[in-house]
Amino acid sequence: RLHWAKRDELQGDVCDAIEGAARSMKRHEQCLVTCKVPWKVQEPKLGLGKVNLPEVVLGLTMVSFSKVEDNTLPETFQEQWEDTIEERIELALNRKEVASKLFKAKRFEMALDAYNKVFLTLGRVDQMREDLMEGIADLILTLELNKAACFLQLNDPSSALASANKVLQADCNNVKALFRRAKALHGVGHHIE
Numbered sequence: 309r310l311h312w313a314k315r316d317e318l319q320g321d322v323c324d325a326i327e328g329a330a331r332s333m334k335r336h337e338q339c340l341v342t343c344k345v346p347w348k349v350q351e352p353k354l355g356l357g358k359v360n361l362p363e364v365v366l367g368l369t370m371v372s373f374s375k376v377e378d379n380t381l382p383e384t385f386q387e388q389w390e391d392t393i394e395e396r397i398e399l400a401l402n403r404k405e406v407a408s409k410l411f412k413a414k415r416f417e418m419a420l421d422a423y424n425k426v427f428l429t430l431g432r433v434d435q436m437r438e439d440l441m442e443g444i445a446d447l448i449l450t451l452e453l454n455k456a457a458c459f460l461q462l463n464d465p466s467s468a469l470a471s472a473n474k475v476l477q478a479d480c481n482n483v484k485a486l487f488r489r490a491k492a493l494h495g496v497g498h499h500i501e
Contacts, residue, residue, distance in 0.1 A: 323351040324418055325366060333370040341366045393440060400429040404451065411458065420458040423451050449475050449482070456488040465495025 325343040333339065343349045346359040349366065407422030430444065452471045459468035469492035475485035493499075 323356070324348040324415055325364075326351065326368065327418060328421075329366075329368055330370065333368070335370055335372060338367070338369045341368060393437065396429055396431065397440065397444070400426045400447065403429055404447070407454065411454065414461075416458045416461040420455060420462070423455050423458065426451055445478070449478055453482075453484050453488065456485070456492070460488060460491055460495070463495070465492040468492040469496065 325341050325348045329339055329341045343364045343366070344362065346361060346364065349364045350356055350359055403422060403426045407419045407426065410416075410419035410422055426447075430447075452474045456468045456471035456475070459465070459471060468488060472485045472489035472492055475482050476489065479485070
C-alpha cells in the first residue's frame with residue numbers, strides 16, 4: 309500500500325508505471341496497467357526487483373488520497389491563482405529540480421510530465437511583473453531545452469524539434485538548442501548533403 313498526499317505530488321517515488329497511472333485516477337477507481345517495458349515496473353517498495361518478463365500487468369486501486377488545501381496546481385489554465393508570484397516561482401523552481409532528478413535517473417516520461425507541471429505552475433507569464441520577466445524568460449528557455457532532451461530520449465524527434473525551435477526563436481545562438489534541433493532533424497530524416 310502506497311500513499312501520497314495528493315496525485316500531483318507524485319515525484320518519482322515509485323516506478324513509472326504506477327505513478328503514471330495514479331496521476332489520473334479517482335478515488336475508488338480501479339485499473340489494469342500493462343507494461344511492456346520491464347524496467348518501468350521495477351519497484352523495491354512493492355517487492356518487484358528485477359523483472360525478467362516481456363510484459364507485466366499490474367492491478368491498481370486508488371483506495372484514497374488526501375486533498376491538500378494549498379491548491380498549488382490549477383485544474384485548468386484559466387483558474388485564478390491565490391499564491392503570490394514569488395510563491396509560484398519558488399514552487400516552479402522546486403518542481404524543476406524534481407524534473408531534473410527524474411531526467412538524471414533516466415525516467416524521461418516522468419521528467420517530461422514534471423517539466424510541463426512547471427509551465428502550469430508559472431501560469432500566464434505575460435502578466436508577470438517586469439522585474440521578474442528576465443528570470444522567468446531564462447527559466448522557460450531552460451524548460452524547453454530540457455523538454456527537447458526528454459523528447460530525444462523518448463525517440464520523439466518532432467516534439468524535440470518543436471521545443472528546440474521555441475528556444476531558438478528567443479535565442480538563435482543557443483548552442484544546446486542548435487544541437488538538439490540538429491539531432492531532431494536527423495531523427496525525422498532531414499539530412500543535409
